[in-house]
Amino acid sequence: xxxxxxxxxxxxxxxxxxxxxxxxxxxxxxxxxxxxxxxxxxxxxxxxxxxxxxxxxxxxxxxxxxxxxxxxxxxxxxxxxxxxxxxxxxxxxxxxxxxxxxxxxxxxxxxxxxxxxxxxxxxxxxxxxxxxxxxxxxxxxx
Amino acid sequence: xxxxxxxxxxxxxxxxxxxxxxxxxxxxxxxxxxxxxxxxxxxxxxxxxxxxxxxxxxxxxxxxxxxxxxxxxxxxxxxxxxxxxxxxxxxxxxxxxxxxxxxxxxxxxxxxxxxxxxxxxxxxxxxxxxxxxxxxxxxxxxxxxxxxxxxxxxxxxxxxxxxxxxxxxxxxxxxxxxxxxxxxxxxxxxxxxxxxxxxxxxxxxxxxxxxxxxxxxxxxxxxxxxxxxxxxxxxxxxxxxxxxxxxxxxxxxxxxxxxxxxxxxxxxxxxxxxxxxxxxxxxxxxxxxxxxxxxxxxxxxxxxxxxxxxxxxxxxxxxxxxxxxxxxxxxxxxxxxxxxxxxxxxxxxxxxxxxxxxxxxxxxxxxxxxxxxxxxxxxxxxxxxxxxxx
Numbered sequence: 001x002x003x004x005x006x007x008x009x010x011x012x013x014x015x016x017x018x019x020x021x022x023x024x025x026x027x028x029x030x031x032x033x034x035x036x037x038x039x040x041x042x043x044x045x046x047x048x049x050x051x052x053x054x055x056x057x058x059x060x061x062x063x064x065x066x067x068x069x070x071x072x073x074x075x076x077x078x079x080x081x082x083x084x085x086x087x088x089x090x091x092x093x094x095x096x097x098x099x100x101x102x103x104x105x106x107x108x109x110x111x112x113x114x115x116x117x118x119x120x121x122x123x124x125x126x127x128x129x130x131x132x133x134x135x136x137x138x139x140x141x142x
Numbered sequence: 143x144x145x146x147x148x149x150x151x152x153x154x155x156x157x158x159x160x161x162x163x164x165x166x167x168x169x170x171x172x173x174x175x176x177x178x179x180x181x182x183x184x185x186x187x188x189x190x191x192x193x194x195x196x197x198x199x200x201x202x203x204x205x206x207x208x209x210x211x212x213x214x215x216x217x218x219x220x221x222x223x224x225x226x227x228x229x230x231x232x233x234x235x236x237x238x239x240x241x242x243x244x245x246x247x248x249x250x251x252x253x254x255x256x257x258x259x260x261x262x263x264x265x266x267x268x269x270x271x272x273x274x275x276x277x278x279x280x281x282x283x284x285x286x287x288x289x290x291x292x293x294x295x296x297x298x299x300x301x302x303x304x305x306x307x308x309x310x311x312x313x314x315x316x317x318x319x320x321x322x323x324x325x326x327x328x329x330x331x332x333x334x335x336x337x338x339x340x341x342x343x344x345x346x347x348x349x350x351x352x353x354x355x356x357x358x359x360x361x362x363x364x365x366x367x368x369x370x371x372x373x374x375x376x377x378x379x380x381x382x383x384x385x386x387x388x389x390x391x392x393x394x395x396x397x398x399x400x401x402x403x404x405x406x407x408x409x410x411x412x413x414x415x416x417x418x419x420x421x422x423x424x425x426x427x428x429x430x431x432x433x434x435x436x437x438x439x440x441x442x443x444x445x446x447x448x449x450x451x452x453x454x455x456x457x458x459x460x461x462x463x464x465x466x467x468x469x470x471x472x473x474x475x476x477x478x479x480x481x482x483x484x485x486x487x488x489x490x491x492x493x494x495x496x497x498x499x500x501x502x503x504x505x506x507x508x509x510x511x512x513x514x515x516x517x518x519x520x521x522x523x524x525x526x527x528x529x530x531x532x
Contacts (some may be wrong), residue, residue: 008283010277041279050371067300067398069292072342075272075284084345089293089393098278099393112300129282 002123005078009127014042017056022128025119027059029094040096061118062135063090066097068110087109090132104133147414148532150239151370151377152362154183160358160476161327162262168198169213171255175361176214183363184374185249190363192220192250194234194479200261200271206260210253220247223339224480227501227515228427229385231483233522236383238364248365255359255479274517276391281329288352288430290343290392290517295432296346297398301447306346308335308450312431313350313473315458319469322460322501327354328474352429352479353472353482360484361490367532376529378491381416381508386521401518403440407510410523411442416508421525423493423503424464425486425511428471434458437512438466441523448521460503468493468501483513487524494528507531 002008011019016074018040021028036053036089045052070084086102088110102110102121116132123129156178158171164175172195180186195210204210207223220241220308224230230322231254238250262270274290285293298304314334320326332350340350370377386402386409411417418441426437435449443464444452452458458466469475469489472482490509492498508531511524 007272007281009279009282012278015278035310041276055495067293067345069289070345071284071286071289071341072344073286073288075281075286075289076268079284082284084342085284087289087293087344089398095392097395099275099285101283112296122193123282127282135510 001047002127005127006074006123007076007078008123013041014044018042019056019127020087020129021056022120025120025128027061027130028056029059029092029096029113031057038094040098060093063092063132065089065102065112065114065116068102070107080094088132090116101131102133103131106133109134145297147381148379148527150242150364150365150380150385151367152380152491152526153365153370153373153377154170154179154185154377155361155488156182157360157485157488158255158358160325160356160478162259163257163293163357168201168255168257169210169263171257171357171359172210172253174213175359176251176253179253179361179363180251182375185363187214187216189249190216190251191218191271192238193218194222194224194238194250194252195225196254198256198401199266199479200257206321208407210289218247220250225303227480227520228429229513229515229520229522230515232487232511232524233483234413235364235524239380241365242366248369250364251361252364252484253359253361256478256481257357258477258479259357260437261357276393280391280393284315286344288347291430291432292344292347293392294398294436294518295369295430298432298435299346300506301399302450304450305454306338308435308453309336309346309351309431310334311453312428312434312458313337315453316428316467316471316473319460319468319501320474323469323475326475327356328470340438346527353477355427356476356478358476358478359481360488362484376495378494378529379527379529379532381527382412382414382525382532383408384413384523388519390516390519392517395518399441399520401412401514403437403514403518403521403523405522406512406523407441410525414525416525420508421464421510423468423490423506423509424466425490425509426466426471427483427486427513428467428473429477429482431473433514433518434466436518437514438464441510441512460501461470465503468498468503483511486511486513490526
């Protein structure tokens with residue numbers, strides 16, 4: 001738990017490069033050197049070809065909202081002063097689906113298909129949590 | 143799966159009181175459900191040589207089945223404690239049927255109870271909520287269980303243009319059915335407007351789109367169809383079953399608008415030699431309103447993408463094309479957690495025997511029960527037939 005009571009991720013040795021990336025404002029994903037598959041969460045094998053040659057690479061940080069919800073009844077008291085907060089599933093440009101929060105988005109603006117870009121929020125010294133916000137015009141075009 | 147269609151039968155079924163039960167613990171509720179189901183079958187605990195139960199959140203044991211066998215003072219040759227989830231209570235029926243067909247035991251008692259309403263501490267309730275997400279890649283973002291289902295609802299609305307009112311209509315119909323059930327937890331009628339005006343939980347879901355939090359238990363008794371002929375009640379035959387598993391955590395799902403209920407249903411239909419058109423009545427897991435829409439489509443009970451219109455047109459009402467959950471389901475009858483889908487099973491048994499009174503669906507001979515666990519993650523389908531289908 002963070003100082004303000006938010007639940008922190010239960011990290012694993014395999015995901016250390018992911019969280020290290022987050023601390024450096026970089027979203028990293030596992031790439032399979034055999035078949036090119038990109039995956040999250042990290043695993044010792046590629047879930048597509050079962051190959052073992054996996055490499056961490058920086059992702060573009062861009063994606064689109066696959067689904068979203070505004071949470072009015074919070075998970076714990078720590079989230080109570082943020083309600084309603086947006087929980088979303090983001091389809092990353094590289095392929096994987098990930099859960100995150102949408103920041104700086106109004107209720108009217110948030111929609112399935114919305115282009116979003118990653119940002120990071122420090123929860124403590126080691127955990128900087130990936131968050132997303134609507135992509136600016138510049139970021140949407142590419 | 144069952145090796146032979148119709149070789150195993152449900153011969154006893156019973157529920158305990160549901161809603162708020164403060165004078166009994168979960169084990170006691172399990173024992174009461176068991177005694178009632180056995181009495182219904184014309185059997186006693188002395189006849190039971192197989193036992194299945196799930197752990198109760200309100201009264202956990204390291205080995206729940208062993209603890210219950212001890213509590214009941216029975217000494218079975220087949221004893222299974224489930225790490226349950228919504229689908230487990232239904233999937234275990236096919237395991238129990240296999241055990242009977244394989245000769246491991248003759249008579250299996252499946253009994254489950256929990257007290258989520260009055261038996262959990264605040265901390266236990268909180269832990270249950272946060273356990274739904276992936277501990278590393280989901281929970282830190284604050285998703286509640288309703289929020290995970292809200293993400294599915296939103297995806298269905300986006301994919302098929304499903305209306306908000308269609309979700310509400312599921313809750314309204316379940317309440318209408320519960321009004322005909324003598325002990326359902328919530329029996330006062332509600333309207334679509336009531337659902338839309340109820341407290342927002344996670345958009346688009348409001349409080350009335352969410353299942354109840356209940357105490358209660360239910361039990362069934364299984365034996366061979368051959369032995370069932372000499373027992374007290376008309377047997378309800380297991381005609382087919384199936385399972386489907388696509389993911390555990392929602393961010394691991396491959397398709398947000400279609401679930402592995404498709405595969406589970408295909409297996410159950412193939413093994414029973416029946417199809418969606420042969421189903422007279424369905425018991426569908428309804429922890430949140432969108433789940434019923436997904437299951438209607440994924441099980442082929444209505445055309446893909448059309449579940450919203452189907453429900454709004456009265457398709458799942460008692461006089462509709464596919465009556466669903468005449469007892470009122472998890473939304474209005476009760477939802478004590480892991481045992482939740484047991485009530486769908488006991489209701490289908492009651493309906494196939496023609497014993498459901500005011501909520502009886504006339505001519506119900508073939509029933510489908512489908513339960514799911516996680517977030518549309520694990521699925522289990524069962525097709526049951528009345529004595530006439532033998």
